[in-house]
Amino acid sequence: MRVSGEGLLLGVALDALFGDPKRWHPVAGFGKVASAAEKWVYGDSRWRGVVYAGVLVGGAGAVGVALERVAGRSVLVTAGCTWVVLGGTSLGREGLVMARLLEGGELEGARGRLSHLCARDPRGLDEAGLVRAVVESVAENTSDAAVAPLVWGAVAGIPGLLVYRAVNTLDAMVGYRSPRYERFGWAAARLDDALNWVPARATGALVALFSGRDSWRVLWRDGKKHPSPNAGRCEAAFAGALGVRLGGVNEYGGRVERRPEMGDGRAPEARDIRRAVGLSAAVTFAAAAIVWSLR
Template sequence: MSSTRGSAEGLVLGVVLDAFLGDPRRWHPVAGFGRAASAVERRVYGDSRWRGAVYAGVLVGAAGAAGVVVERASRRLGVHALATAGVTWAVLGGTSLGREGLVMARLLEREDLDAARERLSHLCARDPRGLDARGLSRAVVESVAENTSDASVAPLVWGAVAGIPGLLMYRAVNTLDAMVGYRSPRYERFGWAAARLDDVANWVPARVTGGLVVLCGGSEAWRVLRRDGKEHPSPNAGRVEAAFAGALGVRLGGVNAYGGRVERRPEMGDGRAPEVKDIRRAVRLSAAVTFAAAAVIGVLR
């Protein structure tokens, strides 16, 4: 019981640290992992699924092994809760997500569309050319919704299930998906394993996030989640985006462009198109969901 309690206390403390400090400004462990993953990619890349599977397996396995070492050492030294808090703070991205959303809100409130289009890449890979204020607002709201699961709730779920190894392995999976999981000519085959692994790792957390959005956002979120969540091409992002659409009373989905490739996604929700003011509402909802997740972990564990 004491080790379980220490894990829960560490996860909750990590959420608090992230809320006050955001991401480390220098020597960010996730950025370091990304540089290592790029170096490995240069050595093993090949236009095949099996090479991509080896690439993802080695890197995720290495992250898990590092987590086991830290977990065991922290238990021996009696600092398991503090170590869990530090790792949780390092892998969470909820506060930085909210800050990026607010930066976009301020740019759009000033009607600085050029700067907003340039800044959008900090949140998603969508092609910003040709997007007006409403198009940019929708992109930001959708990104905040999806990343509430990826950056906040999912790490906490895996930390609650598997401790420090779970935290590090999940962040490795999610980082690799962001790096090579795109359906581009280079990564169509090589990134397949990373993308599928990310789908599996986020299946439960996305549904937990949707439930927490309903808890924080009301019954309309539940109605839209049940009706529209399964229509999205992603098995996970659609659940969260649909719940956000219902909670905010907006309509998400539609035509998106990614590097010359156009996707037409089903619309979710019955409300109006998102406006600039909805970005701030989405950021507040995202923060509420993150703290709700921490509260649930604290109570249940």
């Protein structure tokens, strides 16, 4: 299955110019459908979670196949689908909002805004904890929001774009460990791990290519320490590239995780958020250029 490389590149340009659509965002619509479906299907069972994820992801794939059959390799249709599944620009904008708040000493504002980037409990976080949360989120989501959609768009066309975003959205909704979703969200979380395996490592490699030997060294040494099979590759590469130390204690709704540290540098500071955002954008454009050149 082939997709228009020009369409993917134009979609990246649209995301860079406009960010996420302000109204009638298809991903938000999918999230509403998924929330409604959860009310009907939910049970403390892996099998119910398999059915839930299978039906929703299969539906997204069917829409993608239908669009591709109608539009073929249309540059505009591919661009539109690419635009709505990407989130790199919105990720960068949220990172810069957090940078401005933290640089201005507005800790309460930063705590209130953190949920736009991650599910970490912000209530007990000081400035250092907030900065680390933002840098880690920018690193991980460079793959989730930008590189992975491009990889799957290149591999499987419009269906690949829509299936990837459906899986990633479900993982964000039900894929985290909690008493409610430990079993029900298992299928969504494992699908997300599988679809992000290659993109996360590609993201880490691109970060290291831009940044040099320290990033390669930390990526190779520390990337596997993270409890996620994918997030650690991105975070370790960013830690080495920025010369900072990531990892540590995180709290998610009363659940505490103690993660190994990655990197040999100092603790990240507010100014490092801007550096992380810039690096994320560079990696996104590099990934887009590589995908375009391969089509």
